Amino acid sequence: MGAVVECSALTKFYGRNRGVEDVTLVVEAGTTFGFLGPNGAGKTTTIRCLLGMLKPTSGESRVFGERVTLDGAALRGRIGYVAGDVRLFERETGAWHIDYIARLRGAPAPSATELIDRLEFDPSRKVRELSKGNKQKLALIVGLMHDPELLILDEPTSGLDPLNQETVFEIVGERVARGATLFLSSHILSEVERVCERVGIVRAGHLVAEEDVSDLIAKHLRDVSVTFAGPVPAGALDGIEGLTDVTPSGDVTLSARIRGDAIDTLVKRLAAHELADLTIAHAKLEDVFREYYVHEAEVDA
Amino acid sequence: MSWTVLAATLRQRRWSLLWYSLGLVFYSWVMVWFWPQFQGTEYVDIIERLPEELIALMGSSGADLGTLGGYFETEYLGLMWMLIVSSAVILYAMKAVAAEVSAGTMELVLAQPISRVRFIVTRVVGLVIVSAILTGATFAPIQLFGPRYDIELTGETFALLYGLGMLFVLSIGGISLALSAGAREAGRPTAIVGGALGGMWILHILAEVSDIAGWFEPFNLLKYWRPADIINDGAVAAEVWWVYGGVTVASIAVAIVRFVRRDVA
16 A cells, blocks of 8 residues: 555645644545544645645645656546535536536546435525525535545535435445545544544644544543533532543533443443433534643643 | 637637627717718817827827727727727736636646646747737728728738737736736736736826826837827838737746746746
């Protein structure tokens, strides 16, 4: 396996404003890499540098072993890109876009019909008549219809309903199973965990961590809210390692935050009590950053 | 050059190009139709009695209004035509790059395997086609309908009008494209080109009465467009070809270099 995507000390400033700074990462062929970070962290800037749309201020990026330049047309022929902020020709139809991109690529699009069917997209309608979700579908179709070797997807499920999100992940999973490499940018933790093997976490323009998704899952932060059938039993949640921020809310409800695999201990403990309600939700990405990466950075410093 | 991008470019500009062309055809026809009624009327005497500066303001370079060349220059080609075709090519040039960058569609196109040089060269070819169509829509009706209204232009005069007219349009379009090629949105470069043309126009008028403004005349693009000389005498000074040709080539080269080096998203 060789590296398909490489960034070496990649830095991009827009005037005085930082896009990304000193980002170094490697994505091996046939693997799935999640680029995780909040909005404005520098994910899209990194992707645009990889596609040769932006000229790095310093550092470099390589795709398929070749240095990315502003005029790297041949490289882009092997990449399927779906932009996060989908922009299309408003006065043209979906069918026109599909035909236009196919002509630009100089080859018929083998998967176009299949993708149209699976995403239940109507290509006869003009883009200006489409909802955000349908525009996203069209962007996915034109990005994936050539069965590219490298998929660069920037927030690909933005605006899609859960059913279509499911279909997109199925399609992406199939492409990866056939040997494609995936570079998925997202600010949704669960999305990256679901699709990717490895994840790079970017924050304020810096790559603050890079690790296997299994390690990230072990670090899971969840927000828990327990409503007991009666008054909160004394010591109900005492002694559970990884449980923090336990806060009563009224007489019957407790909320708390739990880390990693302590969820199993928590559920077993709660099973001994009669519950009226139980909510367990992934903590916000920012909270994960705060809990792990900011803290780790402070310790390192 | 990419035929795919060229076809898409012309398709997306087809309605504005059609309306501009129809407008020019109609305007040219009206001018041709009006010529027999204009000749020898008191209107000519009245205009010729106006101060030179005022006549210049109407677009005349000083040619006798009673002549065919003077008539066309003062009433049409010296000002109104320049405004119409300039607005058309400025619009084209801004949409060619800056407006596509701000609309985000440039990102979609340049994510495909097309080189930037091919893309911008295709846009230049589009500019040449648009300029040719606009110029044709201006002068072809004069040549076509003229004989019915006592207007006879020789083939050479028509070719000179067409050639120099197209070069004039291309030079304005080239400057606009050079500005658009480095811009993130169309407003600012449009204002710069529009302001520069407006400034040239004012300086051109002031040059009639001011030595200081006269100093700028050699650098004034509008000064060299003298359709009256072409229509009346079939003459174009060699320097005129060099000025418009040079500005066109240089501005297109700048547009290509700027676009190839810039960030497009």
